[in-house]
Structure formats: structure tokens, C-alpha cells
Amino acid sequence: MIDPFGREISYLRLSVTDRCDFRCQYCMAESMTFLPKSDVLSLEELSRLCGAFIKRGVRKLRVTGGEPLLRRNIMVLFRSLARHLEAGTLDEVTLTTNGSQLARHARELFDCGVRRINVSVDTLDPERFRAVTRRGNLDQVLEGLAAARAVGLAIKVNTVALKGINEREIDDLVAWCGDQGFDLCLIETMPLGDIQGDRTDQYLPLSLVRRRLGEHWTLIDSTYRTGGPARYAEVVETGRRVGFITPMTHNFCESCNRVRVTCTGTLFMCLGQNDAADLRTPLRAGASDIPLLAAIDDAIARKPKGHDFVIDRRPARPIVARHMSATGG
């Protein structure tokens, strides 16, 4: 799949549920209305959808959400993706998770061919963790991380940089990830979805975080890439990497190789734009994949050049109304 700007689209991020056991302040509102089950694709439909994207040249697939490990029988999907890995039609299956259910799924994920996972941890302080996630239990996540490491999964910790919340803790996270053998990826908050709060209060530019990290750590720019938008530096003292995802201070759209599908089968060609394509209708129209493949081709042909996120106080509504948990982070 080549888009109008000559970018090869080989990476699919698939949200398998909009539900979550946490309510992270920057991601969701305290009270969320989740989708009715009939709107959500079944595991068989998700698997068929993945097959169509693989047929169209997707080589890397990330399962995300909401919290993907909360989806009942989710391992059925991982097992079906494992078949594509074994056949060599897919290079990699990865997962983004909050870690709450990781302890019981780590072994099976590894057995299904998953080798790298991203686990979101914004703070190592149990009370602060509870406050940021509104209901998460840090110990449970740490147990999940330990189980994942024990079975041999490579782990990248995702941390959203939050002004006044974890900004003084980033050095500790670098040191802890170094001790644990994890990479760390820092993320700027993006204005996605109504969170019933003011995002300008949370936004912390990573340019500032990086400058501060430079006071305590020797950071050497790295050419390492995972196929994602993060730019990495080696931390000399820990021997691990720290990544920076900076949608607000640096636009990374030129090298965009990805699209996203929600759990209802809506294809978003850009995280920061509203144009979308409905894949559920062609998927449910019948057993033939022809209408589905045509809908995918049509959508890729209008992938936009890029996003234009701005956080400022004036527009009370976010530019993109859907939450990250719907599109899949």
C-alpha cells in the first residue's frame, strides 16, 4: 500500500476494545460511556480484518485499546496472528498494555510469537499511580512486568510526561528502567477526546524534559528505530535507550507508515485527523474479502499528509473528539 505522498503503509495498529480498567486522567473522563457490544467486531471479524491488511502488505501489527488484555478470549486473536508469523506473511506482532492483566497472559503471548511489548507506567509512586490512573494498582502492574520479563518479552515502558505530576520523577524512571533492563519511551500529551479537564495543565514539552535529563545523564542520539515515531537516545550510564514521542513539538508525519483501526472497524488514516473509512459494513456484507480490500485501497488513497495538533486554551473542545482509547494509542 502506497499513499498519495509516496509513503509505504506497512504498520497497522488495531484497537480490540474501547474498554479499560483504568481511567488515566489524560486519556479518559472519569465516567465513560463505552460502545455497545454489537458495534464491536468479533474476534473472528478482527482476525479476518487483519488478514485483509496483511494481504495488502502490512508487515507489523500492534494490538492496543482500551486495554487489550481485558477483551475476553483475546488470545484467540493472538493465536490467529501467530499463524501469519509462522507463514512469514507478517514480521511482528506487538502489544500495548497497561499491564494489569499481564501476569496471567505473558507466557501465552510469548508462545504466540510476541517478542516485544509496551507497558504504560507514568509513575512509580503507588499513590500517584492510583491518582493518575484513577483506579490502577501499581503492584499488579509491577507483577505483570516481572512475569513478562521472566518469559523473555522485551519491554518498553511508555510514560506520558505530565506537568506537575511526574515531571520530577523522570530521572527515577530512567534509572529504574536501566536497572530492570527496560527501554523507556516518553510521550507528550495529545489533545484527543474530551477528558473533562484542561489539557494545558498537563502538557509538558519533551524538549524541556530532555534538557533536564541532560543534567544527570549522558544522552547520545541514536539511529535506532522501531518503525514508530519515537526518536531515541542511548543513556550511557544505564546502557538502555530512552525514546521521545513529540507530536506537539515536532511533527513526525513525513515518515508515517501506519494506519489505525478501531474495535468497530473504523479505519483512521491519521491519528490527528477526522477522516475515516468504515470497514465493518464490507466486512459484514458477506464472506468475500473483495469489498473489504476495495474499501482499504480507497482509504489509503486519501491518507492525509499529516496532523496539526495544537494545545491552547481557546478551543474548548479538542481538535479530534475521539479518545486515544478509541483509536488505539
Ligand code: SAM
Ligand atoms: N491501555 C493500554 C495502555 O495504556 O498502554 C493501551 C491503550 S493506551 C490508549 C496507549 C498509550 O496511549 C498509552 O501509553 C497511553 O499512555 C497513551 N495515551 C493515552 N491518551 C493519550 C494522550 N491524550 N496523549 C498522549 N498519550 C496518550
Ligand code: SF4
Ligand atoms: Fe486505559 Fe490505557 Fe487509556 Fe490508561 S491510557 S485509560 S490504561 S486505555
